[in-house]
Amino acid sequence: MIEDFNFDSIQIKIPKRAENSHKGNFGKVLVIGGSDGMGGAAILSSEASLFCGSGLVHLHTHPNNVEASLKRNPEIMALGINNNYKVPNEMNVILCGPGLRDDDWSYDIYKKTITKDGNHVLILDAGALYFLYKSYAKSPISDKHLILTPHPGEASALLNVPVDEIQTDRLKAAKEISKKYNADVILKGNQTIVFSKLNEGALLCNEGGPELATGGTGDVLAGVVSSLIAQKLSHFDSCVLSTALHARAGKIFNKTIGEIGLNASSLIPIIRDLLNK
Numbered sequence: 001m002i003e004d005f006n007f008d009s010i011q012i013k014i015p016k017r018a019e020n021s022h023k024g025n026f027g028k029v030l031v032i033g034g035s036d037g038m039g040g041a042a043i044l045s046s047e048a049s050l051f052c053g054s055g056l057v058h059l060h061t062h063p064n065n066v067e068a069s070l071k072r073n074p075e076i077m078a079l080g081i082n083n084n085y086k087v088p089n090e091m092n093v094i095l096c097g098p099g100l101r102d103d104d105w106s107y108d109i110y111k112k113t114i115t116k117d118g119n120h121v122l123i124l125d126a127g128a129l130y131f132l133y134k135s136y137a138k139s140p141i142s143d144k145h146l147i148l149t150p151h152p153g154e155a156s157a158l159l160n161v162p163v164d165e166i167q168t169d170r171l172k173a174a175k176e177i178s179k180k181y182n183a184d185v186i187l188k189g190n191q192t193i194v195f196s197k198l199n200e201g202a203l204l205c206n207e208g209g210p211e212l213a214t215g216g217t218g219d220v221l222a223g224v225v226s227s228l229i230a231q232k233l234s235h236f237d238s239c240v241l242s243t244a245l246h247a248r249a250g251k252i253f254n255k256t257i258g259e260i261g262l263n264a265s266s267l268i269p270i271i272r273d274l275l276n277k
Contacts, residue, residue: 002171002193004206005240007248007274012241014053014231014275026055027092027230031223032113033127034099035106039065041099041126041219044264046076048223049095051272054230060085062105083108087116094120095226098219100127107131114141121145121229125222129154136181146183147235149222155187171195171202184235186225188218192243196236203240208247211254216264221246224271245271 017025029049034042039061046059050073059069063080070078083105087094096113100106110131114122122144124132129150132141148158156163158177166173167189174187174195185195192205221242228238249270253262 002202002204004191004204005244006205006207007244010240010244012233012237014228014233023055026053027227027232028056028058028090029054029093029095029226029230030058030060030088030091031098031226032060032087032094032096032109034059034061034065035101035103035127036062036064038099038101039068041216043069043072044216044219044268045095045098045125045223045226046078047073047265048220048268048271049227049230050076051268052224052227052275054227058088058091060109061099081109085109085112087112089118091118091120093123093226093230095123095125095222097123097125097128098222100131102127102130111135111139114139114144119145121147121235123147123149123222123226123229125149125218126154129158132181133157133160141181145235146181147186147225147239148177148181148183149186149188149218149225150177151188151218171204174202175200184239186221186239186243188221192247194236194239194243198236201236205243205247207244207251209250209254209259211259211262212247212250214262214264217246217250217262217267220264220267220271245274248274 031046050057057076059078066078066080152166155166174185174193178185178197187193195202224242249267
């Protein structure tokens with residue numbers, strides 16, 4: 001039987017910061033995403049990473065999204081990219097996928113991201129998961145520290161089975177995704193499951209309600225994961241704590257306002273407050 005968890009039950013903590021800390025101690029995160037007309041997702045992910053404590057956050061996106069990112073968060077280093085793009089070196093965490101659509105621009109930067117050499121952790125979310133299941137047979141990802149964050153629809157595509165089959169046995173689905181793609185997995189949805197590829201351990205989050213069923217909340221979750229990994233938590237602990245924070249933030253919104261009308265942006269300051277407490 002799978003063990004459950006929530007923000008109160010886990011004992012995972014971000015390492016305490018030394019008095020003489022500098023930004024380099026807390027990791028370099030790169031968010032790659034946001035095709036033309038879909039910049040909001042990648043902006044949300046980068047903002048969540050920034051607000052959760054990453055030392056440096058970069059956003060590489062379609063040129064049309066740069067102004068919006070800089071106006072919202074001037075602390076995030078936003079860069080417009082084209083077909084000559086090269087993924088930079090020395091990133092600790094790369095999150096690829098938020099706001100990618102099924103077009104040539106998106107697929108080009110996806111291919112460049114998954115083939116980038118380095119010791120970075122790679123998180124694939126949203127549009128990148130679409131490209132993963134379409135091209136994995138021809139372009140498998142090897143020798144990567146890989147984390148996948150699918151919702152049930154994306155999990156259905158990754159395993160090529162109906163959504164009903166995913167939802168009937170979510171633990172089995174998470175395990176099969178982990179095995180097929182050699183990745184840690186956050187299978188989102190009611191009772192989110194976090195699955196570790198190292199020991200096939202799994203935990204189930206017993207919080208997270210219908211208030212989170214709105215666009216952008218998954219992009220926020222992926223950004224939180226990127227930040228915690230950048231701050232040197234293990235992959236599994238980062239996934240578990242991020243899921244717990246995300247669910248608890250939704251619960252707080254529900255308690256103070258209600259389950260209707262949550263905008264994903266509102267989760268980010270709540271999660272920051274929970275981390276600092």
